Amino acid sequence: MAKNMSGLSREFIIHPGETLKEILEDRGMSQKELALRTGVTESHVSSVVNCQKDISVSYAKKLEYALDIDASFWINLQGNYDKELADFEDVNKISDEEFRILKHLNGIIKHLKQIGLLEQKLQGPMLVIQLRKFLNVSSLIRIPELSQAGAYRLATETKVDPYVLFTWLRMCDLITDNQQIEQKLDVSKLKEKIPPIKELMFEDVVKIQPRLKSYLAECGIRFSIVKHFRGAPVQGVIKKNSDGTLSLLMTTRRKFADIFWFTFFHEIGHIIHGDIEDKLIDYEFIKNEAEDRANKFAENILIEAEGYSAFIEKGDFSLPSIKRFSVEQNIPTYVLIGRLQKDGHVRYYQYRGEKVKYVMEEG
CATH class of the missing domain: 1.10.10 (Arc Repressor Mutant, subunit A)
Structure with missing residues (x-):
């Protein structure tokens, strides 16, 4: 019994020929008679009944006349079978490279699960499938090439991981x-x-x-x-x-x-x-x-530009001076300290007690 990596059995995917076989048995109709009624060879009917040949749209129409069962019934059966078979094969043909990409994205995937954008319990091949849907790509391998097109053009700096950035941008959207x-x-x-x-x-x-x-x-x-x-x-x-x-x-x-x-x-x-x-x-x-x-x-x-220039010209970067100017500008002290550090007037280790840290919740 062939099973895919998500635990589903290949035998649970029912070919429409099995349904046709059951209907013929219920009606006591031979394959030869159905062949005559539908204008095909007996071997054609045998191939369909034995799940070796699909039911085409044209043959579905012939079955509608021969069995008084609407063609859409057979077309839907065949479509569902094709879809389920494609899903089964898709899960079993995931490449090692995609699994490596999945492992590489572990941190952001964990976050996506936490905020409800990916299902919590999914893992392995089924997680790859859902991530493809989340990112709107047929394979995770396509991301670097896709990310260089259109509005998603990404930087080529070595700091940038195209897989992480592409996934992060989709999350943002x-x-x-x-x-x-x-x-x-x-x-x-x-x-x-x-x-x-x-x-x-x-x-x-x-x-x-x-x-x-x-x-x-x-x-x-x-x-x-x-x-x-x-x-x-x-x-x-x-x-x-x-x-x-x-x-x-x-x-x-x-x-x-x-x-x-x-x-x-x-x-x-x-x-x-x-x-x-x-x-x-x-x-x-x-x-x-x-x-x-x-x-x-x-x-x-x-910080108002002229006032800041005048403050710099004075050259007094003591904490009392910084606090007085901050009051004049109606800004928190940490804003001025940050600017002075950025412009090189004070060292980054100075006035640590005045610096304020934000811990912002995402959302």
Whole structure:
């Protein structure tokens, strides 16, 4: 008894010829008589009854006349048999390479199960099958080639794992697809929301994501924070949706609050500057004019440019001085410290007690 790797028996896949054989026996009709009634050879009928030949659409029509059983019955039987047989063979022909890819994706697969995008109990070949469906590919082996086409074009840096990144991007799509908002993208309203969004920098971390979602939804933007995985060095993804909205996703890779807010306003800069044609995958290592413009936007939103230049000219980077200037700018101290560290005015180990870490829940 042939069994596939999921435990199903090949013998449970019933050829339509077996049903035809039972009907002939019930009616006391010989294969020869059926051959005469349908205008085919007796050997043709014998081949069908013995499961050696399929029932074609044309022969299904002949059986409709000969047996008074609608052709659709036979066509459906044959279709179901073909589908079940294809499923059986599909499971048993999974290559070692696909199983290696599956093992390689173990971390992100575990997360997909935790958030309900993959079934918890699936493993082995059946997990490969479901992952193919999840990623809309006929084989996991196709991912590197597919990922270089169209909107899914991925970076070729050695830091990037095409399998992890492709799976991560699909996860991002599904997470934001589940968010329903009525407002289409409104960049003017987004600009108006920047001051109240900046006020969130003073809030407790648990309040930040739901408030950001609410503010951005009013501007036609679906927002979510997603888990980071090694092999997907992405700080943000922005995607145009068919309903006129945008999706903005940020990763949890960087835990410090100053980096979170700089990255957030960096992505907002991309949106305001109109940098998104279809999908913008904002890799951490990409440097170009659009990235420089988004960086400058984030810097100036967080700290007023002239005031910051004047502060730097004074050269007093003591903690009391930093705190006074932060109050003047109405920003948390950690924002200024992060900027000073980034610009090389203070060391990264300085003022550790003032740095704030965020532990954001994904979703």
